[in-house]
Amino acid sequence: MESEDTKKIQEMKTDLNLLLECLKYQMDNPFSQKEALVTIHSICQQNSNAGVYFREIGGLMFVQNLAKSSEHSMVKEAALYILGTVAEQNVYCQQTLCTSELFEDLIWFLRNNDSNTNLKRMSVYVILVLVSNNRTGQTLVRETGCIKVLSQLFRVVISKHELNLSDKNIFQNYQLWSSVCSTLCVCVNNPQNDENQMLCCSLFPHANEWLINCIKPEIIRPLCSFIGLTVANNTHVQKYFISVGGLDVLSQVLVQLESDSHKTLSSAKLAVVVTKTVDACIADNPMFGEVLSKYHIVSKLLALLLHESLDSEEKFSIILTLGHCTEVCAEKLSLREYSFSENEAEQLKDINMKEKNIEEYWKKAKEILHRIEQLEAEENKEKIQREKYKNNVSPMNINIQNTMKYFHADSISGGPKAEDKDESQSKKLQSCKSYGLMSKACTNNDQMKTLLKSANPVNACYRESGQNETLYKANSSRNQNLHEETTFEKKELVSQSRSIYIMFRYNK
Known part of the structure; x- marks a missing residue:
């Protein structure tokens, strides 16, 4: 067995050396170069150690230079795809490629008007891989100005709110835009990066405009991921998002989706995505939840909580958001300790009514949570019973x-x-x-x-x-x-x- 593994490793090394030589001596034949690059990618996909060896023999640096120097778009795209795949599989390859020089090359591809949409997508993919789970990459994407280029693409790649994905060109642009959203997400989070979060704040007004004009899963999901990760654990960013009307927009979208959820299952699932984003906006400061009272979000969440199609994890997210929404009520109810003028008597009555309503909401929420726990207990019991059934x-x-x-x-x-x-x-x-x-x-x-x-x-x-x-x-x-x-x-x-x-x- 060991001899067979050794033989396969040796064959892999031999193949990579021959393919690298082919790349070097076929500079005037882009089709041969593309075929060699595709074969290298296939080998690296099948063997996790192949990327490491390819780096050791200088293959990564050669492919990086080839992506920059080649005049043929198909060679550039194939070269960038290999760089991204190898960096994604191996952290040492990621560190080798994570240089300001490569980021500057990628910026050039993104800014160049001659670059086609697919070449830009490959460039964004490489940036995503270099930045993901890598604080050094997050720093370089900011210092080289790459994050500003990504922000510009976020604004202009798709400009019409009537998204017709059946159109080939629009669909390709949407794929690029979606890749940009994913890349911005890793720029601001995992690990969390406060400086990059502040830079991405400028995109909130544009995101709000899309949320208002296009309530489609293809738009809502990427935007909610971007907003949720950008505001996460950052009170300053949360305040700015609310100041530009972001929480109002999310509330309006949530109200619309909850209404549609009675007709379509997809709307209920999408409403949970928006709910999680709302929770990220108010989790660190419950006082922000006052904005939600204008849209009766608590009652909408309770109605959504009763939706039969949602699983336990989704319902737990709703209950968590409910907790943050009603947490501010404790501070409101503390007004009892102060004296009221005659003009404030009516305000006290309103507060008392709200208190009763909140107590009723919490009672319902607890009952539903109890039902969820019962369902989980019954599911565990059923597993045990199935085992007994097999024995009987x-x-x-x-x-x-x-x-x-x-x-x-x-x-x-x-x-x-x-x-x-x-x-x-x-x-x-x-x-x-x-x-x-x-x-x-x-x-x-x-x-x-x-x-x-x-x-x-x-x-x-x-x-x-x-x-x-x-x-x-x-x-x-x-x-x-x-x-x-x-x-x-x-x-x-x-x-x-x-x-x-x-x-x-x-x-x-």
Whole structure:
């Protein structure tokens, strides 16, 4: 095994050396260079150590220079793509490439009018990789002026609020704009960078304009990520965002999405994204939440919290935002300690009414949270029950076989009397029910509970063994009416048993 791994590593090194030589001696053949670059990228994707070796033999520096010196756009794009991929896979390659020289080259690509949209996208991708989880990269993107170039692209790449993504050119520009948003996000956060956050504040008015005029997921999601990370844990930036009307705009969008959520599931999911952004704006200073009262955001969040399509994580985000929204009420209610003039009496009444409303909201929120916890507990219980079900399958099969033998013996001997038959079936039914098989597998489904109350596992045995016709012949001469009723019930119960079987298969 070790010899095979060693052989593969040696082959990889040989291939990279040959491809690097091919790049050097095919400077007048852009198509050959592009093919060599694509092959290098494929090798680096398959082997995490390939990028490190390629750096050791000088491949990264050569490709960087090739991206700068080549006259052919397709070679530049392929070279930048390799640089980004290798830097993303290996932190040492990231550190090697994280230089002011490379940032200046990337700025030139972004500013050059001759650069096509795809070349700009590749340049933005390399910047994103160099800055991500790298404070040195965050510093260089600011000091070289690269973040200002990204900010300009954020403003001008897509200018029309009527976003028609079916248009090829518009779609390519949107992809570039979305990449710019993602890159700005890593410039300001992970790790958090206060200076870069302050620089990105200038984009808030433009972001607000887009939020007002285009409530589409393709716009809302990137913008909410950018806003949320830019204002995160930075009170100064939060104040500026609110001063330019940002929180008002988010509130209006949230109100609209909550209203639409009753018709479409996507609106409910998107409303949660906006809710998280609102929370990032007020988390460090609950007094900012006063802006939200104009739009009755608390009641909107409570209504959104009841949406059945949201999962536990999404509902928890809503509850967390509710907590920050109502936290300021404690300071408002402290006004009781002061005396009021006659003109202030009405204000006190209003505050008391708001207090009662908030208490009711909190009561509802706690009830919903309790329901969420119950659902999670039931889910854990169901997992345990499934394990028990697996352990009980074998004894259940044995019991079914014994039941089949019993009825087979009765059919040969002519069948028991009606009274004995009823008593025997009752005992078998109780034996089958004792395993609790059906009820344990369907604890979260009310329809399944209803089926289980009427389902008879013994009748399933009838269907498997083909004894319905034999039992009919044995009893037809004794009680025709009893047989007809029994046959009807068995057909119904067999149908129910089949339904239960199918549900078991898809709910395991």
